Amino acid sequence: METIPSSDFFIQFWGVRGSIPTPGKDTVRYGGNTSCIEMHVGGKRLIFDGGTGLRVLGKSLLKQGPVEAHMFFTHYHWDHIQGVPFFTPAFREGNCFHIHGALPADASSMKQHFCERVLHSNSPVPLEGMHADLNFYELICGETFKLDDITIETRPLNHPNGAMGYRVTWQGHSVFYCTDTEHLPDRLDENVLHLAREAEVLIYDAMYTDEEYSNPKSPKYGWGHSTWQEGVKVAQAAGVKRLAVFHHEPNHSDDFLDNVAIQVQEACPGAFLAHEGMIVSVV
Template structure:
């Protein structure tokens, strides 16, 4: 994986995991995105997709990775107690997150979800070395020659988005966020500026968001129509629609994907198993792999 920049999607749903016959093709796991950059492994969010990623890592022990949390709503952290590599001695994980509005850091919040009566074993039984660090909002950090920038997002309870840059390439991970009614969000535009890939929270359609009966205004999420506005204004090369609503079936997401492609051709609907290879020449089309194929590719690359 040296001299490569690859983005792998292990969980693409929002709000709650939703396995079932109508979510087979896009997947039902909640957010987890892995970036493999020049030999380093970066993991964004620990939704239920983190469990699947963890299983794929077991044949390549010991492992070291950097984990970045956008916030600690359940759909972004509930995979962490089931992340098997964290229980194995010899592995090492650097875990980053911003201080929450109540003053708690990322370690406390991950610890609290594993306390009785919510979970049978505490975080302290994890055998891997866990290095918790608080992110200062707006301040970049460096991992070798990789730069990770962040900015606050418009979400209840606060959240931050990330921009990951290496050489001349950048990927923006922007979830969970709600657009503003009268302007584009300057923080989102800054994170997405001329990015090779923008991963954007488009949980709703405009019709759902503005529904007079079931309005989603104030719920902290955006729409695919707003995603396109941001992508065009920021000069994004590839737009990835992410954080799918659990009630959206595979067929519904197919229709959304067709609508997005008509107004922003270089776009994708995120699905479990999607892998995007970014090269020095250009952003290549996504490799259309089944989830099992991505697992095999990741294991092979890590061996």
């Protein structure tokens, strides 16, 4: 595990894989847990998505005192909620979690959606077992809101059933969490460009290479994910300082991703591939 920086604004990656967990000897260096990142921002803890990486984050939080955190969901596909029933701090009295996300059209409230869909009938632990203080907040995609001195902007992303991008800004420094999204065929996505503008870090869904995305034998059009080459285009057009390639394809081994990392860094100096445990200072 990397050393926690003294910075007041940093990111820690707990799950960087897309679609399905991929444990095994070929995914040791980058990790096989699905989407979960943590931001420490001006004294607040922000958690984005609840893939299986959330379980690992939860284990680390057990070493601390009472925990308060804001949790944000981009959407509710399996790989972004699988870790929630195994997030041990939510079962401990004295902890407090503020849960934010867009409300699906067929749900009456965020709490009802969370109980019935995220903690659904297949969950091994019922909601009654969660003794932490849980507070629920419905977000309207496209709106901007504040957590004290932190500004959070949202915009819709191009993904089946929808997804929401989050731009977090504190003291003039910004991080854009941009997953899951598919680039447009004829231009850069205006929503993505807007939230990426001059960000310190862009965490981008680069699940495929261009060759995989356009492979005539197995094209990935309409699957809701992008490529690292498109991520480079966005980063350069929006004046992003560092591009983080994220949401790695389940079949991409460590060796494959090492080769991608070389190509990404050649195309976009300062860019990097996210891996589990990685900590990135923003300020």
